[in-house]
Amino acid sequence: MFITVEKLRKSYQAGKSKTEVLKGISLTLAKGQTGVILGPSGSGKSTLMNIIGGVDRADSGSIHVDGLEITSLGDDGLTDYRRDSVGFIFQFYNLVPNLTVSENIEVVSNISKAPLDMETVLNAVGLETKKKSFPRELSGGEQQRVAIARAIVKNPKLLLCDEPTGALDYETSHGVLSLLQKVNRDFGTTILMITHNTAIGDMANLVYKLRGGEIVETIRHDETAAAERIEW
Ligand SMILES: Nc1ncnc2c1ncn2[C@@H]1O[C@H](COP(=O)(O)OP(=O)(O)OP(=O)(O)O)[C@@H](O)[C@H]1O
């Protein structure tokens, strides 16, 4: 398995009260597959993804990604893991406003071991003509495509997407989802995506439904739907 999460637990202390956000999560995802984590607001989706991405730590349990046990890494090890193996796409694009499209992508490629070249990436996301634009000059869908470009330029093994279409309209969402499918196909990138849109689950090999910090259902798809054909 490419990702193996076992009995993952996480709580947050708020004042005197302790909230258990992840209550023993176990899941797997094979290399090159697409997984979707589906669940209502507050169910622990971002918490889970942040721990898998090495930006937060679990209280107990283990995570292996491509043979590496990330739950036993120290801070330096986690930094290397994030830099070398993980691409992150957020709901709100997190672009640097005073850098152009190319420069936003270069911020990541400059620190990557074996980055893809800029033209390949701009082509992949269809932004060849916008490389000198600033984020404020782009539509929401275009900004999200820059965020995708920035995440894939380091050619990560794992692409984590937290509500990648959360801020986008129907049409633009389909464009972004198609692009993620293309990245998965062309670069063999394993994708784990968070959504609360049930329909998006149809494009995944595996759907994990999260409720109150627990996986309540796992759905396997032998055949996945093309993003363009998904309706909601
Ligand atoms: N740093 C934190 N400190 C305290 N509580 C937190 C912290 N981060 C998250 N939580 C709590 O953990 C729970 C799960 O949060 P999480 O962000 O993982 O939910 P989510 O499923 O991603 O929700 P959404 O769909 O709204 O993004 C929430 O109740 C939230 O308030």
Ligand SMILES: [Mg+2]
């Ligand atoms: Mg969230």
